[in-house]
Amino acid sequence: MTATNTTKKPRVVVTGGSGRLGQYVVRQLMERFEVKVLDLQRPPQDLAFAEVNVLDLEGLRRELAGADSIVHLAAIDFDHQAKPEVYIHVNVQGTWNVLQAAHELGIRRVVLCSSISACGLSEANLVFPPLALPVDEAHPLFPVQSYSVSKQLMENIAESFVRRGNIEVLCLRPMMVLLPENIAPTLARAKEDTRWLFYYITPEDCARAFECALVATDVRFGVFFITAQDSCRNEPTLEWVERALGKLPDVRDRARYEANPYAAVFDGTKAREVLGFVPTSNWRRDFT
Incomplete structure (x- = not known):
């Protein structure tokens, strides 16, 4: 008689699992986890679903x-061009509600979607250029826009819950997620001179990063850049960065850019070493 594998999959709830990135994350997790989606609309996958707003704490508890x-x-994404107060209300209060419910229910691990915007460099602000290359998670934060500020506050809230002692929260900072509708505008932008830092991550790789964060061991809190290893511009990185910023920041790891002249501005080493996440994309191979 053949033994039947009755091992039950761990149960993960994905808030926003019907969204643009959420659908990729849910698809990635379904093989390994029993997935439930909380959102305002039903996901395309046939799985457990509840219509819940993250501003509804009682609904989240349930x-x-x-x-x-x-x-x-x-969360309210930057692309929605919402009013400033909406970003703060939904993103910040919604995150506090999710973490408060998780804390009360004894849910051990929460993986939070922050953003590259949390550090403020996504705003291409003349006053706040990158201080060194590659930019790692220790870089000072100076967001100005309300969306960026909401992401920094989300990380601060997460760390405060970890200090309570019974919850682990890992904050992922994805680069621009290169969804299909973003490819053509990104190709066009790559032909221009701009202060934008040409960072990206494919949705498939980003989804794998969330899975890596769910199963990572020996980590209770951290923020992690989720980035491709290269930039989305067909020009050596140090050349266009110097032209875009007017001068080249301190390059702490020249060997990185000597080994790969197109290496990303942002450093994914921490995600690789702590979470075991390694991106698979290559801009010049896959998109040009």
Whole structure:
């Protein structure tokens, strides 16, 4: 008689799992986890779903009960061009609600979707250029826009919950997620001279990063850049950065750019070493 594998999959709840990135994350997790989506609309996948707004703390308490872990994606994205107060209200209060419910329910691991915007460099602000290359997670934060500020506050809230002692929160900072609708505008932008730092991550790689963060061991809190290893510009990185910024920041790891002249401005080493996440994309191979 053949033995039947009755091992139950761990249960993960994905807030915002019906969204543009959320659908990729859910698809990635379905083989390894029992997935439930909390969102305002049903996901395309046939799985457990509840219509819940992250501003509804009681609804979150009810629908998160029984979960082993949470991936928190639900937020107002920068692309929505919402009013400043909406970013702060939804992104910040929604994150506090999810973490408060998780803390009360004893859910051990939450993976939070922050953003490259948390550091402020996404704003291409003349007053705040990168201080050194590659930019790692220790770089000072100086966001100005309300969306960027909301992401920094989300990380601060996460760390405050970790200090309570019974919850682990890993904050992922994806670069621009190169969804299909973003490819053509990015190709066009790459032909221009701009202060934008040409960072990206494919949605498939980003989804794998969330899976890596769910299963990573020996880490209770951290922020992690989730980035491709290269930039999305067909020009050696140090050349266009110097032209864009007017001068080249301190290059702490010249060997990196000697080995790969197109290496990314942002450093994914921490995500690789702590989470085991290695991106698979190559801009020149896959998109040009």
